Amino acid sequence: MTEPEMPEQKMNEEEVTEREQRKLAEVLKQSLTSMNRELDRDLWPKMLQRLDQNARQRNWFAVLFSPAALSSVPWFDWALLAVIVVGICIFPRSIPVWLYHF
């Protein structure tokens, strides 16, 4: 009696296993997010935002005397500054008068 039932029972078990496997696969698919190989957003605005944030966090003194700020000074302004420095060096007794007027 049990012998003819064996293949049928075996078939049922296989069917159930297959169904369970399919169900498991579906559940796994749903639980894992899809993986995009291409980035779905532009990172440049975020990068700019971060750079801006860094600049804001910098000390104003560091900004004022940063290499970028100093390199943007035109040559004739450097020349004018040199004229003042040379003038003070030639006539150092004028320093108190200079200080008085500042």
Added chain:
Amino acid sequence: MNTHPYLRAYMAGTVAPTMMLLVVLTAFLIARYTFQIPIPIERAIIFPMALVPNIFGAWNMFYLWLRPRPHLPIGLHGALLPFILAPTGFALAECSGFLSAGSGGLVWFHEVAIPYAFVALGFSFALIAYYLVWKYLVGFFNEVLGIA
């Protein structure tokens, strides 16, 4: 909402001379007590302490007021300031008794004699110094306070 741009302009204008005041006071003290130059500090400090920062602030407010109208660049605008400050400073110094005008030139603090030719040269140097200070320092502080 009123963002008080004139108040910010005043504050931006006063920063540079206020910082400079510490240097001025230190130098006056060193000159007085180390090099024995008879600078009457309590009288000499009135002009750089009370007048210069306020005039800088007012001049920057004036610059802000001129912005919608035809105006000079900020450096040249600042370079006009010695035309007001120099006569005011000279007048105050003479009233306070530490500046006297002789035949050969000006005598500051009863010690420092400056010939008139050097006074003219010094004034042109002052124009340059004010141009640079206004262009780079006051211009920068205006930018920081959002009124550039």
